[in-house]
Amino acid sequence: MAQVIVLNGGSSSGKSGIVRCLQAVLPDPWLALGTDTLVEAMPASMRASDAGIEFAPDGEVTVGPEFRTLEAAWIEGVAAMARAGARVIVDEVFLGGASSQQRWQKALGDLPVLWVGVRCESETVAGRELARGDRTIGMAASQVDVVHQGVVYDLEVDTTHAESLECARTIAEHVK
Secondary structure (H helix, E strand, O other), X not given: OOOEEEEEOOOOOOHHXXXXXXXXXXXXXXXXXXXXXXXXXXXXXXXXXXXXXXXXXXXXXXXXXXXXXXXXHHHHHHHHHHHOOOOEEEEEOOOOOHHHHHHHHHHHOOOOEEEEEEXXXXXHHHHHHXXXXXXXXXXXXXXXXXXXXXXXXXXXXXXXXXXXXXXXXXXXXXXX
């Protein structure tokens, strides 16, 4: 049985909704941790810095060396929690595609992991992003394909026409 579920998809693709539904449908308690948690834990000064993480007006996201250092520690910490017995759902945005997945694979080592791609059409994520009101317009559409480049999944779901609960049930069937 998987100890870690890694959901990868662009901004506004529906990952957070799927995570909440997974926590409801899976029989055991699962911790939900994600890249948003990491960014929120960083000092505000790192959220607009060359060394940290920057969100450009067009939605492009760039990360610097200080972000990468903290991200590496974060990934190792999540892996340590899983090794200590916690079941963990990771809500991620692989901005680097395959290289992002490789960082997680290295840290997670031999832990049983279910890799899930969360896809959604560009028009749909753009609408969700606008409705959220807390994201840079254009970020979601710019991430639709790039986050999946070279990434290998055990399972993919598409939230364009499927609700979060339906996707969570599909994923839960693969956890057992």
